[in-house]
Amino acid sequence: MGQPSDIEIARAATKRPIQEIGAKLGIPAEQLLPYGHDKAKVSADFIAAQAQRPDGKLILVTAINPTPAGEGKTTTTVGLGDGLNRIGKKAAICIREASLGPNFGMKGGAAGGGYAQVVPMEEMNLHFTGDFHAITSAHNLLSAMIDNHVYWGNELEIDLRRVTWRRVLDMNDRALRQVVASLGGVANGFPRETGFDITVASEVMAILCLSADLKDLKRRLGDMIVAYRRDKTPVTCRDIGADGAMTVLLKDAMQPNLVQTLENNPAFVHGGPFANIAHGCNSVVATRTALKLADYVVTEAGFGADLGAEKFFDIKCRKAGLKPAAAVIVATCRALKMNGGVAKADLGAESVEAVTKGCANLARHIENVQGFGVPVIVAINHFVTDTDAEIRALKEGVASLGVEAVLCKHWAKGSAGIEELATLVAELADRGEADFSPLYPDDMPLFDKIETIAKRIYRAGNVTADQSVRNQLAEWEKAGHGKLPVCMAKTQYSFTTDPNVRGAPSGHSLPVREVRLSAGAGFVVAICGEIMTMPGLPRVPAAQSITLNEDGNIEGLF
Incomplete structure (x- = not known):
């Protein structure tokens, strides 16, 4: 018999009442707003009262470029949090919430895996505490109010061809990418082309994750640009008058969610912006809260370090005044073999040569993270198919860069399999x-x-962009947006804009196709290559395997 599935492990977990988990961090029971017995929101009043407490040490978990072989970044984040608690440290983890679209599509859930998971796994990967539904509702309220404003006379003189605010849905649905709205006659308004993005791509999601509190949230929502007039002057959410009602809808969603790991350690799970189109990190309010309550806080950033870590450092840490103490880069022998040219079907066969060749991708990420002034350690997420020779080659490749690589078996053994990494990470942070x-x-x-990120992080030789893109950036600078950081939207699979180019390419050209202003979130998005803001379902969606069994338990969720 092999290891049970993630959902079977999660269902067998012995969960503690959420008040006990809060007590580990010194949160009084009355400051928790329970959603059942095993999850709760932490009250805004309690969070505000912690402002003067010193911060714990912030540890980022990032990874090499993702491959179909899997890396296990969330699993390692959860495992490391458990490992730190196991060696006697007071630690908490902070991760993102799962989006329904990928859950029912191809990616699956976002609660970790094996014996390094966050529970309740089913709720976390489904409706959880309703945060994503609140974001979807707030976003679409604004969409409705824009079209309603136009219907009742268009006092703001919005140019219908220049309404940039689309609609959102937390589901992968390619049929909705481009639609025509308001068909069916005069009573339904003025027909215009629009479309849907997935909820995690909404600027409202990015704002929720970067806001300090409700007052900051309302200001940022008001600043969002939703359309332009014929003279190209912007129309904001505040002009439409939607910022107040949107804040009301998001009032509870702003409060971070507290749950637990399989080993009953505290985990904050809050927010989930897209890691391509947005900044791919959990909320600032959850991270700040955890830092006030724990001595070590382990968090992750979406996709590989070229996207996730760069945005974590340049957007989240810059905006929130966070100073990371250490970074862990997750790699697997399997993924490095793919970077070394091995096809997925052939990963079972030993290839020390491919591991060594693939280490170039890992080395690039190590150099990049060190370039931010953050010390690095590598976590080798162990697979049973890894051979001793492959692991040795990986360790030697990393050692040649003056960095340590530690074999981690948390997926199979929980915190007992990651003690060494936990000890070294704590020492590094201390x-x-x-x-x-x-x-x-x-x-x-x-x-x-844009050029700085392209050349220093992606090692591009040059950046290409139409004059219209350069003119747009110049206009935004003139309008006072020049100090904003840049959020790069590109494929997660490669340092280039071609998802098929693995390894550590350099000297390539980075094309910037268009730029978008997220004035509320506080960054400029540079879209490089083809980026999808509304994914589609694969030929065989995961949804086909998800069902309730005769006992009323969920099956097929992963």
């Missing part, structure tokens, strides 16, 4: 060697920021 600074200063011109 040494205080981090000298964090973002990649570029606030006052650098926007196009130069």
Whole structure:
């Protein structure tokens, strides 16, 4: 018999009442707003009262570029949090909430895996505490109010061809990417082309995750640009008058969710912006809360370090004043073999040569993270098919860069399999060697920021962009948006914009197709190559295997 499935492990877990988990962090029971017995929101009043407490040490878990072989970043984040608690440290983890679209599509859930999971796994991967539904409702309220404003006379003189605010749905549905709305006659308004994005791509999601509190949330919502007039002057959410009602809808969603790991350690699960189109990190309010209550906080950033870690450092840490103490880069022998040219079907066969070749991708990420002044350690997420020779090659490849790589077996053994990494990470964070600074200063011109990321992180030779893109950036600078950081939207699979180029390419050209202003979230999005803001379902969606069994338990969720 092999290891039981993730959902079977999660269902067999012995969960503690959420008040006990809160007590581990010093949260009084009356400051928890319970959603059942095993999850709760932490009250805004309690969070505000912690402002003067010192911060714990922030540890980022990131990874090499994702491959179909799997890396296990969330599993490692959960395992490391459990491991730190196991060795006697007071630690909490902070991860993102799962989106329904990928759950029923191809990616599956976002609660970790094996014996390093967050529970309740089913609720976390489904409706959870309703945060995503609140974001969907707030976003679509604004959409409705824009069309309603136009219907009742268009006092703001919105140019219907320049309404940039679309609609959202937390589901993968390619049929809704481009639609025509308001068909069916005069009573339904003025027909216009629009479309749907997935909820995690909404600027409202990014705002919720970057806001300090409800007052900050309302200001940022009001700042969002939703359309333009014929003279190209912007129309904001505040102009439409939707910011107040949207804040009301998001009032509870702003409060972070507390749950637990399989080993009954505290986990904050809050927010989930897209890691391509947005910044791919859990909420600032959850991370800040955890830092006030724990000595070590382990968090993750979406996709590989070229996207996730860069945005974590340049957007989230810059905006929230966070200073990471250490970073863990997750790699697997399997994924490195793919980077070394081995096809997925052939990963079962030993290939030390491919591991060594694939280490170039890992080395690039190590250099990049170190470039932010953050010390690095590598976590080798162990698979039973890994051979001793492959693991040795990976360790030697990393050692040649002056960095340590640690074999981790948390997936199979929980915290007992990751003690060594936990000990080394705590020592690394405690040494205080981090000298964090973002990649570029606030006052650098926007196009130069794009070039800096492209050349220093992706190792591109040059950046190409139409004159219209450069003109747009110049206009935004003139309008006072020049100090904003840049959020790069590109494929997660490669340092280039071609998802098929693995390894560590350099000297390539980075095309910037268009730029978008997220004035409320506080960043400029540079879209490089083809980026999908509404995914589709695969030929055989995971949804086909998800069902309730005769006992009323969910099956097929992973």
